[in-house]
Amino acid sequence: MHVIENMHTLKLFSLALLICNCVNAPGPTQVRNNPTIATSASEQPPVVLELFTSQGCSSCPAAERVLNDLAANKNIITLSYHVDYWGRLGWKDTYSDPAYSRRQYEYASALSSGVYTPQLIINGEKEMVGSNRTGINEVIKNAAVQNDITLNIDSAIVRGRDVKVFYHAKGEYGDAKLNLVIIETQTSTEVLAGENRGEKLPGKNVVRYFKTNDNIDNNRPLQGILPADLSPGDASVVLLLQLADKKILAADLSALNGK
Numbered sequence: 001m002h003v004i005e006n007m008h009t010l011k012l013f014s015l016a017l018l019i020c021n022c023v024n025a026p027g028p029t030q031v032r033n034n035p036t037i038a039t040s041a042s043e044q045p046p047v048v049l050e051l052f053t054s055q056g057c058s059s060c061p062a063a064e065r066v067l068n069d070l071a072a073n074k075n076i077i078t079l080s081y082h083v084d085y086w087g088r089l090g091w092k093d094t095y096s097d098p099a100y101s102r103r104q105y106e107y108a109s110a111l112s113s114g115v116y117t118p119q120l121i122i123n124g125e126k127e128m129v130g131s132n133r134t135g136i137n138e139v140i141k142n143a144a145v146q147n148d149i150t151l152n153i154d155s156a157i158v159r160g161r162d163v164k165v166f167y168h169a170k171g172e173y174g175d176a177k178l179n180l181v182i183i184e185t186q187t188s189t190e191v192l193a194g195e196n197r198g199e200k201l202p203g204k205n206v207v208r209y210f211k212t213n214d215n216i217d218n219n220r221p222l223q224g225i226l227p228a229d230l231s232p233g234d235a236s237v238v239l240l241l242q243l244a245d246k247k248i249l250a251a252d253l254s255a256l257n258g259k
Contacts, residue, residue, distance in 0.1 A: 044075055046074075047140050047143050048079070049136070050078075052119045053081070053083070055091060055189060055191050056091040056196065057196075059117065059131070061201060063130030066130060066131055067120075067205075077251050078205045079205055080207060083096060083101040084098050089194045089195055090195075107246055110124075123143050125248075126143070147249070147250075149172065149249045150169065150171060151168075151239055151249075152168055153254040156254060157221075161225055162226075163223065163225065163226050165222045165239065167218070167221075175243070175244065176216070176249055177212050177213060177243075178212075178239060179239065180210070180213060181210050181211075182208050182224055182230075182237055183238060184208050184230055185205060185255075186203070186204060187203035187204075189201050205236070208227045209225060236255045236256060237255075237256055239251060
């Protein structure tokens with residue numbers, strides 16, 4: 001497990017990170033997607049696992065393997081955020097983004113926890129080492145409860161690089177915000193330097209785009225941007241309904257290409 005050495009410096013760094021700006025690009029409609037996870041009042045809502053990881057961290061591949069295994073469960077949504085603060089170890093993570101490091105710091109503040117890799121956050125409420133398979137399974141078992149709040153993705157339409165996600169949310173979710181996440185479903189990276197030099201690291205559900213929406217309006221689609229190097233057939237979209245204290249109330253996942 002890699003723990004951040006200079007917490008004061010990195011806390012100042014995290015405060016300087018700004019919300020990403022998004023630019024829409026026009027183009028023809030390519031695909032319409034179908035929901036892959038339904039969350040209704042009569043069904044068990046999915047458990048959301050968010051792993052903060054890095055290709056430059058020797059402790060992370062074990063956690064990635066645990067997450068990849070859990071991703072096969074239809075009642076679990078996994079997200080892999082690649083942080084940027086381990087670039088000094090000799091390898092710049094190809095999927096890292098300072099915005100993902102900031103999200104990890106926000107969780108640390110909300111949960112009164114440390115910041116390290118590999119760190120796993122479960123439903124925005126619990127944190128633990130991402131390779132602790134036994135502990136993760138126990139928390140998942142206790143977290144898988146029903147509630148009266150539902151969130152469903154109806155469709156996602158891609159126009160060039162512009163993604164529109166149509167959805168509906170139901171229930172008493174108060175001042176919760178809606179996070180739109182675009183993930184690359186399968187990745188493979190050959191690491192040429194740093195602690196994992198010579199390793200070929202597979203990944204699943206790697207976060208490539210993240211945007212928080214303050215207003216929840218079932219009559220208006222959410223808009224996002226598909227990264228230039230990511231094709232719709234290799235991507236999926238995730239919605240997270242999340243409170244200010246970071247608790248995730250509901251979530252849904254769907255492929256962009258209709259698979």
